[in-house]
Amino acid sequence: MYELLMDDKMHEECGVIGVYTSKPELTTQLVYYGLFALQHRGQESAGIAISTEENHIEQHKGMGLVSEIFTNDVVHRLSGNVAIGHVRYSTTGTSKIENAQPLVVNYKKGSFALAHNGNLVNADSLKEILEDEGVIFQTTTDTEVVANMMARNYKGNIVKSIKNVMEIIKGAFAFTIMDDKSLIGVRDHFGLRPLCIGKRDDGYLLASESCAISAMGGEFIRDVEPGEIVVINENGIESIKSTKYAQKKSCIFEFVYFARPDSTIDGINVYQARFNAGKQLAKEAPVKADLVFSVPDSGTPAAIGYAQELGIPYGLGLIKNRYAKRTFIEPNQELREEGVKLKLSVLKELVKDKVVVIIDDSIVRGTTSKQLAKMVRDAGAKEVHMRIASPPVTHSCFFGINTPFRNYLIGATKSLEEMTEFIQADSLQFLSIDGLIKATGKENGFCLACLNGDYPMEVPNFK
Template sequence: MYQGIELDKLKEECGVIGIYTEDSNITNMLCFGLLALQHRGQESAGVAVAKDGEIDYHKDMGLVTEVFDDDTIESLNGNIGIGHVRYSTTGESYAYNAQPLVVQYRKGSFALAHNGNLVNADTIRDMLEEDGVVFQTSIDSEVIANLIARYHKFGIEKAIRKVMEILKGAFALSVMTEDKLIGVRDPHGLRPLCLGKIDDGYVLASESCALDTIGAELVRDIEPGEIVVIDKNGVKSIPSNKWCKKNMCIFELIYFSRPDSVLDDINIYNFRKRTGKVLAKEYPVDADVVISVPDSGNAAAIGFSEGSGIPYAEGLIKNRYVGRTFIQPSQELREQGVRLKLNVLKENIEGKRVVLVDDSIVRGTTSRRIVNMLKKAGAKEVHVRVSSPPVKYSCYFGIDTPNRQHLIGAVKPVEEIKDMINADSLGYISIKGLIESTGREEGYCLACFNGDYPMEVPKNKE
């Protein structure tokens, strides 16, 4: 993963895609879709395709462009396929943990790509190992695959339904058999999954931006607990057989999703702009210019500018070509890592009172470095505004959060955080203001802010 500026961000999850067509070779489309989802994971990438009753696959460590070349794409022919980009939240970052997982079982074979995290994966894994099941990876996705294979006698659709009754946690799945593409979303809808239409088939994807990239039209979001089966007969929906309160991860809107995506009918860019406007109302300040921590803070900063009447300008320029494995062996080089990733546009901030808008503060270390960079470049004052509430609790559903003792919002009050990051003032959007920005009254998991988890979670991370 990137070092430097991303050290103070919550880490991405994973991205999944699936395509079903009647007679096209879809490997190119799968790779284009994964490129659109690359922000969701940069550790590994893979695709699996089916044609004439056979499943073939390729996966490896690295970005999509590093894993796939023309020859590899040419060798993978099929009319059904799934793909995955990974950031590991469970299981080490090794090639054998890359997805999709391809499983041989008594009734044939299937492939599975998973975004999310199970809270009961260890318990299920122990049970399966006691029964003699041998695991090839250390990821919880293999637990899901083994359970599906375990219930093979019921057929793939009923097997998945039975597995959903056992799993606890977050999961958006793209599953492929030799003749079907299946999408699954967990009963709480914690992780996103949408359905799109192309000329001769259908697409499943974590975000609608992947649909746009391959020329598909967004049809709708998969409902919480829903199973969607796509085959030669079209699309069949199997709704959830139990009611759960919808709890989509709010950080999908705040940070993880691309601003050009639409999740559960919410335009991500417009949501982020609204958070900025709410911030300007909740924490007004006398200042000369509003700038953002690019890129995820851009829309909120524009919203803050519109809400406050303070002009918006670029104050930090992001270098987009820093390598993923930049090594920082010393404190001095870690400080340089922020300057390598971000550089101050001195002309826009020198001698001015600056409002710096960011989407979140996790540890606070990078925020301090950025504030100090701005002041060293001549900013008279730096007022930090954050478009999410303080992150106080760990996540167990597919976001790689530090232990609570490393979450600055959990261990320090706002005034102490202000002093630690050397800001002249600090304001976080309220939970009420955040929900107001969605345009809805409920439907989101806010556990990282208030500790109200949608299900029982282990305590070892607290």
């Protein structure tokens, strides 16, 4: 809870993994490596489901970090040819073990497991219909809605069941699904959530990001296309393309903040996009300064690009405490505003008597930016200028990213002058939407709803 109180970022959605291998003794280790590489996408819970040699799906999941949940005993106990994994940050449903994924469903035709990254906008109405028909839910996640619908639509072919369900659900989703013999990857028709395919000598891999493919010793092949179903089994890999046209809308914040910089998503290298954003920001909002530094870590590539473009020295003005991510001591109101100091400290010797530019990837509430500006000024900086490598966040996301309601978004409630006054910086400027798109190297194909309110589908009306 404390992490939410002190943080001023959109929160990661989730991460999914899939493994199909001819070496069952390696499967759990591969999933572990993949989930470890995706830990940045969710630190709340993690889990694995695996098809054993007896064609039975076993699972192991828990609350906390991947390294805490998957001990050596667990990794060496579970073996099989097919497995999926999940790391979770809750965007629907509360933080409890019942909501940890993957979900394993046993029904009269057999069993399957499902892991989901994203969020459905019509989950509540679908759940109400299912409950009226007698379905009893064990969790509070929209993933269980999908699992129940898949089981009810099953007519002897799991792919047909998935296709039928895809026609009914609305929202953002990247699924990894498995039964006792096959691994399946699914991406929503807009491609809002990422999913990619990798290959090893002994099989195939699925992952939310290419960095996880590398961690599992695989070679990145390609991204799953929007609306595509990928089926992997003993016959190899089969692609089932969607016949339903939808304009591609990849989440722009994967490139701003969520994804690891060593990942490539939909042909865009994340580090390069952030570096380009910094260079573009320097062109749009230059400052005559002595020093440029970032709010680590996601702001660092942009800060390097900004400094390089203007010929200003780049330094480590803020030092990050790597062990402050998870804390369970909730401070009182008097100390809560000091919470950012647990995560970041100022290198006073570097900023003293200097005009500095702080580069951050985004601002959501503005509270952290305000505290950082004060910390840097208190450390002796002559002037403190804030530059943000993305446009103001003005609308809530309903597609698997945990953003506050709109009235808590500083970009939706204050003008640029009011935001500058609120964070008490000498100046504040944001990258333009056009500048952000230009930084990706593409001309279109992004969901920008949190920046401009243009949602790719109908969303709940409590914006």
